[in-house]
Amino acid sequence: MIAAISLTARNVTIALFFILLAAFPQLGQDFYTEMVIRVMIMSIFAISLDLLLGYTGLVSFGHAGWFGMGAYVFALLGTKYQLTSNLWLTLPAAMLVTAFFSFLVGLFVLRTRGMFFIMVTLAFAQIFYFLFHDLKSLGGSSDGMNLRGKPTTAIGDWIPFELTSTNTFYYFVMLLMVGLLLFMSLLLRSPFGRALQGIRENEHRMESIGFPVFRYKLAAFTISGAFAGMAGYLFAILNSSVNPEMLSWHQSADGLLMLILGGMGQLWGGVIGAFTFILLQEVLSTFTKQWHLWMGVAIILIVLFLPGGMISIVERIKNIWKRRFT
Amino acid sequence: MNTEELMQTVNLCRSFGGLKANDCVNISLKRGQMHALIGPNGAGKSTLINLLSGDIPATSGQVIYRGVDITNFSPHERSVIGIGRSYQKTNIFPGFTVRENCRLSAQSRNQRPLRIFSDADNWLPYRYEVDDVLTRTGLVNVADKRAGELSHGQQRQLELAIVLTTRPEVLLLDEPLAGMGYEESLQMIELLRGLLVSHAILLVEHDMDAVFSISNILTVMVNGVVLMTDTPENVRSSKEVQEAYLGSEQPLHD
Numbered sequence: 283m284i285a286a287i288s289l290t291a292r293n294v295t296i297a298l299f300f301i302l303l304a305a306f307p308q309l310g311q312d313f314y315t316e317m318v319i320r321v322m323i324m325s326i327f328a329i330s331l332d333l334l335l336g337y338t339g340l341v342s343f344g345h346a347g348w349f350g351m352g353a354y355v356f357a358l359l360g361t362k363y364q365l366t367s368n369l370w371l372t373l374p375a376a377m378l379v380t381a382f383f384s385f386l387v388g389l390f391v392l393r394t395r396g397m398f399f400i401m402v403t404l405a406f407a408q409i410f411y412f413l414f415h416d417l418k419s420l421g422g423s424s425d426g427m428n429l430r431g432k433p434t435t436a437i438g439d440w441i442p443f444e445l446t447s448t449n450t451f452y453y454f455v456m457l458l459m460v461g462l463l464l465f466m467s468l469l470l471r472s473p474f475g476r477a478l479q480g481i482r483e484n485e486h487r488m489e490s491i492g493f494p495v496f497r498y499k500l501a502a503f504t505i506s507g508a509f510a511g512m513a514g515y516l517f518a519i520l521n522s523s524v525n526p527e528m529l530s531w532h533q534s535a536d537g538l539l540m541l542i543l544g545g546m547g548q549l550w551g552g553v554i555g556a557f558t559f560i561l562l563q564e565v566l567s568t569f570t571k572q573w574h575l576w577m578g579v580a581i582i583l584i585v586l587f588l589p590g591g592m593i594s595i596v597e598r599i600k601n602i603w604k605r606r607f608t
Numbered sequence: 609m610n611t612e613e614l615m616q617t618v619n620l621c622r623s624f625g626g627l628k629a630n631d632c633v634n635i636s637l638k639r640g641q642m643h644a645l646i647g648p649n650g651a652g653k654s655t656l657i658n659l660l661s662g663d664i665p666a667t668s669g670q671v672i673y674r675g676v677d678i679t680n681f682s683p684h685e686r687s688v689i690g691i692g693r694s695y696q697k698t699n700i701f702p703g704f705t706v707r708e709n710c711r712l713s714a715q716s717r718n719q720r721p722l723r724i725f726s727d728a729d730n731w732l733p734y735r736y737e738v739d740d741v742l743t744r745t746g747l748v749n750v751a752d753k754r755a756g757e758l759s760h761g762q763q764r765q766l767e768l769a770i771v772l773t774t775r776p777e778v779l780l781l782d783e784p785l786a787g788m789g790y791e792e793s794l795q796m797i798e799l800l801r802g803l804l805v806s807h808a809i810l811l812v813e814h815d816m817d818a819v820f821s822i823s824n825i826l827t828v829m830v831n832g833v834v835l836m837t838d839t840p841e842n843v844r845s846s847k848e849v850q851e852a853y854l855g856s857e858q859p860l861h862d
Contacts, residue, residue, distance in 0.1 A: 311683055371689055371771050371812060468724055468725055469724050471726070471727050471728060471729065472720075472723060472724040472725065472728055473715050473719060473720045473721060473723060473726060473728045473731075474720075474721045474722070474723075475724075476708075476710070476711075476715065476728045477719065477721070477730075479704075480701060480704075480712045483701040483702070483703050483704060484699065484700070484701050484702075486699065487685050487699050487700065487701065487714070487770070488716075489682075489684050490661065490663070490683050490684070490687060490693060490699075490773055491684075491687055491692075491712070491713050491716045491773075491774050492684050492688045492716035492717070492773075493719065494684050494688030495684065498721070502719070510857065553703055568658060
């Protein structure tokens with residue numbers, strides 16, 4: 283009975299969240315609309331990281347490498363070399379390129395474990411950082427590049443929508459985020475997703491009962507990289523610019539913080555974490571210049587009192603409810 | 609009795625630095641045989657199991673399975689061709705339910721990694737397999753408990769259930785009775801007896817009553833070397849074994 287109620291409560295909450303999210307741009311507050319776009323893009327980034335961190339048990343400290351690489355693919359194709367700005371070519375290109383490189387990097391880094399894995403993922407991301415920082419042919423410059431424009435969306439003569447409008451871009455990003463959530467929820471209950479979670483729980487035993495653990499981890503690393511690339515691609519469009527900072531370890535750390543705030547290994551953890559992180563950032567920075575300090579305090583408090591992240595509040599309320607009424 | 613040879617080693621060696629943990633070990637596992645491996649602590653029993661399962665690589669020598677040299681096979685490849693092992697130190701998925709522990713194991717036989725629209729919980733072939741193994745190992749009543757919350761004895765049963773779900777031909781069991789109560793041990797021994805017909809079993813065990821009651825053949829190891837391989841009766845009456853194993857002060861067993 284409780285299960286049925288909480289299940290519907292969950293579904294109602296999710297539906298309400300999507301309705302509010304969909305209605306939000308209609309308020310016409312462009313500044314806030316763009317902020318929510320940023321939140322949704324960071325949600326995609328955090329969810330992609332969670333596939334490694336929360337579900338496969340791989341603490342990657344170099345996830346920004348894929349984020350920035352996805353952004354630069356669009357900048358190079360659309361602005362630097364002006365080959366194409368078409369969404370239907372550049373978005374898949376961004377994801378394929380990041381998938382390809384995360385596959386290659388994965389071949390090396392996934393042979394390490396624990397602390398070493400954290401360090402080598404960071405090292406690879408720094409390599410990519412300096413490539414985009416210094417190589418002229420990759421638009422190398424500490425200022426990055428300003429983009430010529432948003433991606434075009436023409437399929438032949440047909441133009442389904444224009445990403446130049448903030449609201450259209452908002453819905454486009456929202457669609458991708460919802461799509462990713464749906465994909466993840468399917469993936470996680472599929473045999474593949476279960477195997478990843480088994481690896482998180484006990485990698486040694488997974489190997490010994492016959493799972494080619496390395497291949498599973500490589501697949502997760504590649505998929506995760508591709509979605510981080512998608513997030514970076516969208517972020518480049520939002521800002522109409524790219525810069526090497528997108529690949530810096532700060533960006534990787536932000537992803538980790540979002541998951542810690544929201545809740546690791548939880549489908550909604552990344553979304554809640556991204557909202558919390560960016561809202562905290564916005565609110566605190568309006569009050570004080572030393573907002574980093576207060577952000578740190580907020581993170582410590584959440585880790586201390588909600589070690590499962592914001593999403594664990596739901597569990598707590600459920601438990602209190604159960605104790606009261608059953 | 610069917611005594612098809614499934615697995616054998618040829619001069620298998622493993623050194624850790626200067627220590628020869630396994631020195632020229634030749635052992636043969638046959639279907640229908642309960643092959644017990646005994647010896648004092650540090651004799652190299654666990655090392656041998658780890659060499660057979662692929663958990664550690666051999667320094668030299670060969671591991672043969674059904675006529676194929678599998679010395680360079682990784683643990684997961686050995687599992688897939690039919691070699692299953694259990695661990696001395698319980699090695700389960702503590703955060704998952706008992707059912708999910710076995711379901712993952714069933715999944716390993718038919719991994720379906722590309723079926724991302726498939727619901728792993730409700731795919732019937734997994735369910736049949738899991739229900740079957742839970743019944744056989746007596747874990748039905750705790751199927752929905754978290755594995756980490758089971759009693760020690762139940763965790764040992766689950767340890768074996770996970771291996772059995774992979775449908776191995778060769779079973780390498782590292783102290784399956786360790787830490788079990790009397791009743792639980794009896795159940796486990798019955799279960800192992802039932803498996804004997806269709807499997808080749810290598811049993812490392814410290815419980816000598818159990819060893820002598822269920823094994824058909826015994827290998828005694830001392831300091832990484834096989835001292836003798838013979839029937840339980842001959843091993844029991846061997847002076848050599850008594851000296852090496854127990855320092856000659858008391859008979860091995862009466």
